[in-house]
Amino acid sequence: MANPGFFERQAHARRNTGLLIFLFLTAVALITLAVCLVGYLVTRSQSSALPFHHWLLSSHGLTTSIAVVLLIGIGSLVRWVDLAGGGSRVAKMVGARLIEPDTSDPEERKLRNIVEEMAIASGVSVPELYVMESETSINAFVAGYTPGEAVMVVTHGALTHLSRDELQGVVAHEFSHILNGDMRINVRLIALLAGILMLGQIGHFMIRAGFYSGGRSRNRDGRAQAAMGLIGLALLIIGYVGVFFGRLIQAAVSRQREMLADASSVQFTRNPEGIGGALFKIGIKSGYLDTTSHASDMNHMCFSESARMKFSSLLASHPPVNERINAIQPGMLARLRSRLRDTEPDQNLRQSGQAQPAARAGLSDLVNHLAEPSPLRRRGSSSPIRSSFADNSPIETTKLSSRVGTVNPQSEAFAVHLLNQLPATFRSLLYTRAGAIQLCYGLLIYDLSQTTQRERLQLVGPHPLLRVQQDLLDKLLPALAKLGEDARFPVLELAMPALRKLDPEEREALLANIQRLVAADNRVSLFELALTTFLDRHLSADAEQVVPVKYRNYRQVLPAIRRLLSLFARAGSGSPEGADKLYRDAMAGFGTGSEESRAEKVSMRELRETLEVLNRLSPLLKPAIIDACGYCVTHDGRVEVREYELMRLVADQLDCPMPPL
């Protein structure tokens, strides 16, 4: 539909045409002069020493000038005729594939729907759609002479990386180009530039011809060869100069129009976030068409810069991305950046700051993450931390006890990897008391449905510090869901320093709240057990006191050992028979063996008591217990998360800091 200002914009576009023609003629004149100058210098020695302007008017000068103008003219004409077939010729030029109107591919269908919606909103008929399949960057353009037979080309990267709203913003931007008559100018410009660029190509050809023919025959006049080579070189240089002017023309004509098109896009979609988000992603991923040969020819037509260029600030035909986002809506850039920090793993952000080609794979993952809002993932699904467990294919059979209190490079790498996977805001929240408290609640409820979460949170009473703070929880829960269960304990440990800052009353109240949350579903999962025991251990009143050694031999604590190993044997094997065998093997180390029978169930209270008792063993006796537990857990060569958490819990309770397995 016609917008207010529609007529003004048409007038604006017409002024641009005038400017374009003027610039083009100037460029042609300058180039002609330059070529004549070269010709003059080359032939000066042969003829008498004529001043330049006389030479121009002589037959030599005129011939050269006419030749140059003709060359440019022919080059432009050829491309003009080539593109006269309409927008589809441009689409073929870049090797795009037609999208059928009744396509069944869901992404193409989505694009088709978006385009049809925009056609309704703008009152323009639906253009033919093409997709550039080999391009993974985000870009798009329209081509054609009249709105009735326009063509829209979109890169494959745009289809996969942009959300529906963002894709709609880009499409609306292109529609505004159709509406404002920009298309015709753009296509003509490609033709005009082709003529100028042809000079450079001829120069290139002449240089090569000069070298090759020189090598083959000796009969040629050496000087003529050199002359040809020189002329070729000169033409090449002039060609580059011509390209420079061509880029200037593109830039002058198109920058203002791009801002106008952005504004029109917002007007059509009534949604600044759409096109803003698309520009933001392009800022991260770039719109460079790396696999298209004529990318630089069409730079002015595309949604964003399509070819890398030197002097890009001068010659860019689009305003910088940040400027465009600010023009659409001030403040949106900061919002988009903060949203990125809230959700993306830290290392991806740091990589994007450098934007190296080697990190490109990480960047496309980043943009892919941005593309789909990640749904709440179920427990046990893929998490970035899991790989570090899965990779340990041969579990070290060296005693676990020997690793107590040590740090090795693998653990360090694991730790670094973990820290990098946490979103920046998440990490900084963990270091605050409020954030750490919310984390404890969050760990207990993150994988429940929304309604259940709300129910559980009601159990937490009001308290200035310990009450539920939903805004912090909203930042923590998605990250927890994404990190998965492997990161639960490490993250909790990260929060411990902040939790230790609570005073005794607050600690008690926190433990009470946690207890309430755990008891809500009348079941205690292993993780809940581990969590409560862990927190109890570190936050209870006697947490900081030294535990006196009470037991100096195993006989005194045998019942406790039995209970513990029963639990571990059950956790470490899949079947009751397997558990029995495991149990007997483990107990063998403590002098008993074949007559042992495994306890079937170990309650939470019993476990806690067991661990308290075992903690009072003499330090020299503890390693054997840890080894026995470790044996149960690693005998099948794999460490499940459950097993790991149990192991970690025991080691923690026995005051034996243990590195990750």
Add this chain to the structure above:
Amino acid sequence: MGTTVIGLIVVAVVVIYLVVIYNNLVSLRNQFKNGFAQIDVQLQRRHDLIPNLVEATKGYLKHEKSTLTQVMEARNNAVSAQKDAAKDPGDGTKIQRLGSAENLLTKALANFYAVSENYPELKANETVQQLMEELSSTENRVAFSRQAYNDGVMSYNIFREKFPNNIVAGLFAFKETAQLQLESPEARQAPKVSF
């Protein structure tokens, strides 16, 4: 002799100018009328898609019969309201009735989406996914066609009321037209699928 020629030229220029204004008025008016017809087309499309959606999800939503019947009833209601309004588009009350019927349908659909959230196999089904995309696209199209109509009305009114144009408009009876306010602003958004 010279003055007559100049006078004739001036008159000719003025006449041409007035003709241009008249033609622009005509073209703007036809544009928004076309916009109105578009809305009808998109509403029709929406009504046609819904039975397909209900059919495709019936198997999964055996226990949600009430939601499905609610959707179908709202849809039938909207269809009859649309047919009614198409017979006599100038009637304000009929347009109102159409507006509220479409509103009810939007609410029923929102309820349907909320319920289908609890059935992940439903959302994984490819046919259902396609239908949902088509439906959400249709919601957008209805909204955009209304938006386009309103934009067209606005351009027409602005042009009509500007200074020299209003004289021509008055001469040839180009009336003012009102924009369509069918639904509340929140209803403009396609029903969001995720909560």
